[in-house]
Amino acid sequence: QKFVYDFTEGNRDLKDLLGGKGANLAEMTNLGLPVPPGFTITTEACKVYLESGSAPAALRDEVSAHLAALESKMGKKLGQSDDPLLVSVRSGAKFSMPGMMDTVLNIGLSDESVTGLASQAGDERFAWDSYRRLIQMFGKTVLGVEGELFEDALDEAKAAKKVTVDTDLDAADLKKLVKVFKKIVAKEAGREFPQDAREQMDLAVEAVFNSWNTDRAKLYRRQERIPSDLGTAVNICSMVFGNLGPDSGTGVAFTRDPASGHAGVYGDYLQNAQGEDVVAGIRNTVPLADLESIDKASYDQLMTIMTTLETHYKDLCDIEFTIERGQLWMLQTRVGKRTAGAAFRIATQLVDQGLIDEAEALQRVSGHQLAQLMFPRFDEGARTTLLGRGIAASPGAAVGKAVFDSYTAVKWSRSGEKVILIRRETNPDDLDGMIASEGILTSRGGKTSHAAVVARGMGKTCVCGAEELDVDTKRRRMTVGETVIEEGDVVSIDGSTGKVYLGEVPVVPSPVVEYFEGRMHAGADDADELVAAVHRIMAYADRVRRLRVRANADNAEDALRARRFGAQGIGLCRTEHMFLGERREMVERLILADTDGERDEALSALLPLQKKDFTELFEAMDGLPVTVRLLDPPLHEFLPDITELSVRVALAESRKDANENDLRLLQAVHKLHEQNPMLGLRGVRLGLVIPGLFAMQVRAIAEAAAERKNAKGDPRVEIMIPLVGTVQELEIVREEADAVIAEVEAATGTTLKLSIGTMIELPRAALTADQIAEAAQFFSFGTNDLTQTVWGFSRDDVEASFFTAYLEKGIFGVSPFETIDKDGVGSLVRHAAKLGRATRPDLKLGVCGEHGGDPESVHFFHEVGLDYVSCSPFRIPVARLEAGRAAA
Ligand code: ADP
Ligand code: MG
Ligand code: MG
Numbered sequence: 001q002k003f004v005y006d007f008t009e010g011n012r013d014l015k016d017l018l019g020g021k022g023a024n025l026a027e028m029t030n031l032g033l034p035v036p037p038g039f040t041i042t043t044e045a046c047k048v049y050l051e052s053g054s055a056p057a058a059l060r061d062e063v064s065a066h067l068a069a070l071e072s073k074m075g076k077k078l079g080q081s082d083d084p085l086l087v088s089v090r091s092g093a094k095f096s097m098p099g100m101m102d103t104v105l106n107i108g109l110s111d112e113s114v115t116g117l118a119s120q121a122g123d124e125r126f127a128w129d130s131y132r133r134l135i136q137m138f139g140k141t142v143l144g145v146e147g148e149l150f151e152d153a154l155d156e157a158k159a160a161k162k163v164t165v166d167t168d169l170d171a172a173d174l175k176k177l178v179k180v181f182k183k184i185v186a187k188e189a190g191r192e193f194p195q196d197a198r199e200q201m202d203l204a205v206e207a208v209f210n211s212w213n214t215d216r217a218k219l220y221r222r223q224e225r226i227p228s229d230l231g232t233a234v235n236i237c238s239m240v241f242g243n244l245g246p247d248s249g250t251g252v253a254f255t256r257d258p259a260s261g262h263a264g265v266y267g268d269y270l271q272n273a274q275g276e277d278v279v280a281g282i283r284n285t286v287p288l289a290d291l292e293s294i295d296k297a298s299y300d301q302l303m304t305i306m307t308t309l310e311t312h313y314k315d316l317c318d319i320e321f322t323i324e325r326g327q328l329w330m331l332q333t334r335v336g337k338r339t340a341g342a343a344f345r346i347a348t349q350l351v352d353q354g355l356i357d358e359a360e361a362l363q364r365v366s367g368h369q370l371a372q373l374m375f376p377r378f379d380e381g382a383r384t385t386l387l388g389r390g391i392a393a394s395p396g397a398a399v400g401k402a403v404f405d406s407y408t409a410v411k412w413s414r415s416g417e418k419v420i421l422i423r424r425e426t427n428p429d430d431l432d433g434m435i436a437s438e439g440i441l442t443s444r445g446g447k448t449s450h451a452a453v454v455a456r457g458m459g460k461t462c463v464c465g466a467e468e469l470d471v472d473t474k475r476r477r478m479t480v481g482e483t484v485i486e487e488g489d490v491v492s493i494d495g496s497t498g499k500v501y502l503g504e505v506p507v508v509p510s511p512v513v514e515y516f517e518g519r520m521h522a523g524a525d526d527a528d529e530l531v532a533a534v535h536r537i538m539a540y541a542d543r544v545r546r547l548r549v550r551a552n553a554d555n556a557e558d559a560l561r562a563r564r565f566g567a568q569g570i571g572l573c574r575t576e577h578m579f580l581g582e583r584r585e586m587v588e589r590l591i592l593a594d595t596d597g598e599r600d601e602a603l604s605a606l607l608p609l610q611k612k613d614f615t616e617l618f619e620a621m622d623g624l625p626v627t628v629r630l631l632d633p634p635l636h637e638f639l640p641d642i643t644e645l646s647v648r649v650a651l652a653e654s655r656k657d658a659n660e661n662d663l664r665l666l667q668a669v670h671k672l673h674e675q676n677p678m679l680g681l682r683g684v685r686l687g688l689v690i691p692g693l694f695a696m697q698v699r700a701i702a703e704a705a706a707e708r709k710n711a712k713g714d715p716r717v718e719i720m721i722p723l724v725g726t727v728q729e730l731e732i733v734r735e736e737a738d739a740v741i742a743e744v745e746a747a748t749g750t751t752l753k754l755s756i757g758t759m760i761e762l763p764r765a766a767l768t769a770d771q772i773a774e775a776a777q778f779f780s781f782g783t784n785d786l787t788q789t790v791w792g793f794s795r796d797d798v799e800a801s802f803f804t805a806y807l808e809k810g811i812f813g814v815s816p817f818e819t820i821d822k823d824g825v826g827s828l829v830r831h832a833a834k835l836g837r838a839t840r841p842d843l844k845l846g847v848c849g850e851h852g853g854d855p856e857s858v859h860f861f862h863e864v865g866l867d868y869v870s871c872s873p874f875r876i877p878v879a880r881l882e883a884g885r886a887a888a
Contacts, residue, residue, distance in 0.1 A: 003045040004062040006069070007038050007237075012313075013758070015044050021092030024333050033305055033330050037073055038087065038237035039066040041205060043094070046231035049209045061207075061624075067236075074238055080198025083120045084113035086130070086239040091211060093232040096334075097220055099529060101211030102141045104204045105275050106134035107237060108197040114178075118171075126244050128174035133274060135181040135193055138200065141868070142207040143189035153180045165283050167272055191698075201236070208234045221444060225813045240329040242322040243274040247295065250278055250322040253288050253302070255310040258318070258338045258528075261345035265289045265303075267883070274322075290661040292464075294602060298328045298623050309333055314348055314355045315364070339381035340369035344533040351536075358540040360888040365537055366885070367855035367878040371395070372496055373512040373534070374874065378505040385482045385502040390441070390466025392498035393452035397507050398439025398461035399492045402485050404476045406433025413437065420491050422478060424471045425464075426451040428800045434460065434476030439493045441500060443469040443478075448807040455813065458800050461495035469500070498539045500636065516877060538877065541884025542566070547861060548868035549879045550625070552848060554578070559620040562873040566880055569625035569716075570617070571780065571870020572848035576633050578613050587638040591662055591672070596691070603696040610697060614704035618715040622708070625716045627780060627870075629759070630697050630733075631686055632722040634677040639669050678785075678794050683723025687733050699744060706748035718755045720780055725764040757844070760832050761785035769832035773839035780870070783849030783857075787816050790825045818849065819823050820857040830864050846870055855882045862886035 010026030012016045018026065024612065029035045041063065046244055047381055048118040060097035072079045075084040086108040091101045109131045109687040118127035137155075157169060157177050169177070211217065212232050221228055242250035253267030267288035270278045287652055292299040302321065305328075309317045318336035322329045347364040350356045356364070376489060378384070378397045390791060400418035403409045406429065409421045413436035421437040423430060425444045434454060439461035446465055455462030471478045476487040483493060483502065492505040514520035514533040526879045541855050550571035551562030559570060579587045586605050593599035599621045618626060634640075644801075649666050652658040674680035689693035706713040719737060724730050734756055745752055758775075760766050761782030769779070795817055806812050820826050828849075836843045846868040851857035853875025861869050862883060871879050 001044065001056075001058075002062070003042050003056060003059050004043065004066045005040050007035060007040070009041060015094050016230070017044065017367045017873055019043060019092035019094055019235070020096060020334055021090060021408070022233045022235050022331060025235060025237070027312075028309075028330050028333060031308065033308070034328060035330050036238045036240050037070055038235060039070065040092075041232040041234040041236070043233045046209045046212060046233065046532045047229065049206075050212060050871045054881040055206070055209075063236075064852070067201075070236075070238060075318075078111050078201065078786050079108040079110060079576075080116065081110075081112040082116040084108045084116055084197070084374070086117070087201065088235075088237045088239055089201060089208065090235040090237060091208040091232050092235050092548045093212070094230050095224070095226050097217055097226070101136065101208045102132070104137045104141055106130045107138070107200045107204060108239075108815040109134050110197065112195075121241075121244060123244060124171040125174065126241065129169075129243055130241070132174050132178050132253060133198075134182055135178060135185060138204065139181065139185045139189065139191070142203050143191070145185060145188040149188065150181060153177065153184065157764070158352075165443060165862055167283070177208060188644040205236075206393070208232060219725050222448065222810060224447075224806070237331070240324045240331075241274065242270075243272055243326060244325055245795065246271050247326050248322075248324050249273055249294075250275065251285075251288060251291070251320075252278055253306065253319050253321065254336055255306045255317045255319070256346070256349075257342070258316060258336055259342055261316070261338070261342045261349055261812070263349075269294075280375070280717045293539075295323060295326060297322050298326060301328050305330065308447060311355065314360075316342075319640045336702060340372040343371070344537055345530060348533045348536050359544065361537060361539055362544070362881075362888040365881070367823050367858070370512070370534070370881050371875075371878050373508050373530070374514075374516075375496060376507050376509050377496070378492065378494055378501075379508045382506050384492075384505050385487075387414045387483065387500045387502050388466045390463040390469075390498045390500065391446055391452070392494070393447055393449075393464045393495055394440075394455040394460060394462035395496040396439065396459075396461030396506070397492070397494055398437075399490065399504050399507065400438040401488050402478070402491050403433075403487055404471065404473050404478075406430045406436075408476075408487065409433035410436045415585075420493060422469075422471055422491075423451070424473065424730035425449055430762070431800050434458065439463070439495065441466060441469070441493050442493070443467060445841050448804065448805045450820065454800050455495075455805060457815065461493060463493045463495055463498050463500055466498070466500055471535050492671055512877075516563055517561070529640065538566075538880060540888075541881045543884075544887045545862075545880065545883035546887050547858065547866065547877055547879075547883035549883060550627075550846065550868050551741050551850075551872050551873050551876055552852075553617075553873060555615040556620040558873055559617055559626075562619070562876060563624075565873055566869070567624075567873065567876050569627075570621055570651040570867060571627050571846050571852070572720075573617060573626060575610070575631055576637075576820070578610055579631070579638060583609060584638055587635075588665065590606050590690075590693070591635055591639065592668055599690075599692060599855075603692050607696050607700055610700035611704045611707075615707055618704055618708045618717065619713060621716075623714045623716070625718055627718040627720050627757075627778075627846075628697075628701055629720045629722050630694050632683050634672070634674060634680050635683040636669065636672045636674070636677060639672065640665065642669050642673060645669055676794075678788065678796075683720050684733060685723065688729065695736055695740050698740045702741045702744035702752060702754065703748070703755065705752050706744055706750045710748065711751045715752075717752070717780060718757060720778075721756070722760045723757045723761060723785070724772065724781070725762045726768065727771040729774050730758055730772060734775055749826075755844075758783075759848070760829075762789055765829060766828040766832035771834035773836040773843055777840075778844035778846070779832065781832070781845075781847040781849065781866075783820055783825060783829070783847055783851045784817065785826065786849070787821065787825050790828060791816065791821075812861060820860055822860055826860055826864070829861075832865065833864055844868075853879050856881040861884040 007026045012023045012027035015023045018040045078085045078599040087107045113133045114127050118124040134355040136150040142149040244249045249271040251269035256263050268285035269291045270285045316336045317333050320332040343365045347361040351361050373395045400420040403419045409419050412419050418438045419440050421433045422441045442464040451464045478485050490504050492501040546570045549566035551567040552572040553559045553562050554577040590602035705715040705717050755777040757778030759782040760779045760797045845866045848870040852869035853871030
């Protein structure tokens with residue numbers, strides 16, 4: 001096994017082995033770009049080190065051999081006293097990670113070689129500047145000395161000389177500073193700064209290995225779902241110097257604008273500087289465009305290289321470079337991060353440039369990005385006061401009055417106030433308050449904190465872990481620096497960026513939604529450019545996708561919106577929503593009916609209302625399939641709350657004026673009370689024990705369909721039976737339904753061609769899908785209930801209670817209600833699909849749980865061979881896009 005690769009030996013496909021930085025340094029080297037020579041220690045070496053506590057035995061010799069080769073190429077030895085070779089030791093995992101060790105520059109300098117470097121460069125100041133940087137970086141990152149101690153000493157040196165920038169310190173000042181720095185190291189680290197160059201290098205390498213397991217790095221990996229066993233590579237790179245005077249410098253650049261995608265010159269440059277100086281903000285950088293007048297030759301070369309890189313990577317790249325006395329060096333490149341909007345724009349621009357094709361363009365965007373673009377957002381032109389910044393935990397733009405406890409959140413929202421719940425962190429007791437709030441803001445916790453998990457589940461805006469906020473729940477206020485925010489003060493939070501603002505920031509609708517709604521078309525200004533890009537990408541997706549996308553919608557209004565968003569039918573119309581509001585009383589009567597006569601009366605009262613709902617819905621979805629689910633929820637949901645009712649009756653009884661109806665209701669509530677309503681009398685079970693209920697619903701559906709037919713419409717209705725566990729249940733319901741349908745057909749002189757199918761949402765149904773398919777013309781996987789029943793937990797109870805702990809312990813990467821659990825629930829879906837199709841090859845297969853709009857799950861359903869997914873209207877574009885990406 002080989003543990004060390006020269007930059008000339010690697011390439012960009014070796015990210016697993018060489019890390020992102022190493023793989024791309026190798027790629028640039030092989031492209032013939034000016035990269036300072038060096039080599040990479042593999043992630044495999046790191047893994048061995050982490051597992052066994054020491055580096056692999058072969059590593060030392062391999063490093064020595066590569067170092068010797070580097071030394072002979074450079075014509076000098078590491079740390080050589082009269083002309084030292086210096087190197088940087090740079091960490092570089094497969095995914096870039098905050099919390100990993102910083103890079104150490106100028107390794108190889110010592111009390112002796114610093115003079116050698118000075119005389120070689122003819123610049124004493126430069127040599128001492130490099131040395132003080134080495135001690136500072138090495139002290140901080142390798143020896144664990146508090147970085148501030150060095151910074152304070154540097155500030156003191158500047159203050160003593162009455163100057164403000166580091167470049168104003170001369171060689172003598174820096175020499176003194178080195179002494180001070182060395183003292184700091186000796187005192188804080190309990191050892192002298194190592195004078196041996198190889199020892200410096202080895203210690204730095206080991207520190208990089210160890211930095212894989214710092215708390216911050218671990219936390220970040222868990223949150224970003226990066227496996228914890230990848231390890232990091234270490235890059236040893238010969239130094240080039242941007243701190244050699246005004247004809248030297250260092251900079252960062254993008255090959256195009258990462259915010260808009262536009263071509264142009266984007267970046268920053270700093271003269272006479274090294275490494276992180278550009279981003280650390282120690283001196284003012286100049287826009288990259290100014291480099292043209294500072295050093296035209298290097299600028300031109302850089303522009304050429306950027307084109308080379310973009311053409312080679314076929315994507316936006318970001319780069320880090322250094323100029324040493326007029327000579328340009330490339331120190332890093334990678335495919336650059338971009339905003340969601342830029343991702344869409346860049347993908348279409350690259351298609352236009354002929355760099356990528358449409359299938360590749362689809363891979364350059366994601367459903368998550370599209371979803372982000374669909375949230376309302378804060379008006380970019382608005383004047384804002386930024387209070388702080390946390391983790392963007394659940395997207396959206398929320399404005400409201402600050403409240404610091406759940407009780408107040410609920411109370412205020414009941415009286416019509418919009419509130420933002422602000423807590424240090426939330427716990428299950430905050431649930432009511434979270435529901436009542438526009439958004440949730442916490443000062444602690446990451447992406448898997450209780451607040452983040454629950455808010456995402458509720459689709460509520462959330463910013464968490466905004467550490468600058470000092471939340472004082474007792475005094476009902478928070479302080480941010482000098483600013484005090486009292487209960488009732490208005491704050492605005494942006495769940496897409498993590499930013500927290502004081503006061504009300506105006507919210508504007510997303511242009512992308514305006515476009516889907518048909519209120520905006522492609523045009524010239526910036527928003528429209530985005531819309532045009534989204535329009536094109538959606539067209540690519542629609543062209544290639546195999547999965548059809550339907551909507552979950554219960555009324556004509558939602559159905560029409562869903563159509564505008566591209567729905568190809570309704571996959572789930574929940575009829576229980578037609579039983580609410582003023583109709584609840586009729587349902588009560590149905591439940592309380594003692595005699596057949598009373599029951600029939602109640603059902604006949606409901607029939608025309610249901611029929612009207614269906615007629616409108618079928619009209620809105622004319623020509624497209626509509627799946628109507630017969631009544632599913634447990635009946636107690638239509639009755640008053642048991643505690644409230646008991647109290648009411650008890651009070652009335654004590655006054656001796658109990659009313660007859662309340663008494664009957666209470667009896668019924670008691671009778672229907674269940675310990676586990678989710679597993680109780682619901683779904684098909686209702687149809688089987690309440691005579692006439694399903695027949696009434698089927699009649700309403702059939703009559704509505706007949707009416708549409710006779711009005712020259714094209715209703716395509718599918719009747720769906722929920723919670724079936726065995727084919728016998730389905731057979732009984734079907735027999736009754738077929739009879740009703742035949743009756744309606746005869747009475748209306750129509751042929752309706754209604755199809756009847758079932759939900760697959762119980763493990764038993766999935767396991768006996770071959771039998772069930774005998775009686776079902778279609779299956780729709782109800783993955784919410786299937787997840788509950790396969791895992792044996794109730795969504796309403798567990799998300800707020802133990803999911804946080806599960807996520808933190810890494811038992812799930814993501815809630816199984818958010819993304820389908822492929823191994824468990826998913827394998828049942830796969831199995832049932834196969835069994836069902838074996839019985840009935842033309843069996844139509846769909847899914848109607850929340851998962852239908854989840855990007856990862858959509859890919860899974862594509863792979864399993866379902867015909868369609870169904871999701872809420874707003875998720876339809878996301879599902880279309882992901883279905884396209886899955887097929888491309
Ligand atoms: P990060 O992962 O934080 O970007 P890098 O390893 O890229 O860390 O190092 C940060 C900066 O240090 C680089 O952008 C570059 O400016 C400087 N640097 C690293 N290695 C060298 C080197 N061999 N010569 C000159 N500068 C270097
Ligand atoms: Mg870098
Ligand atoms: Mg269900």
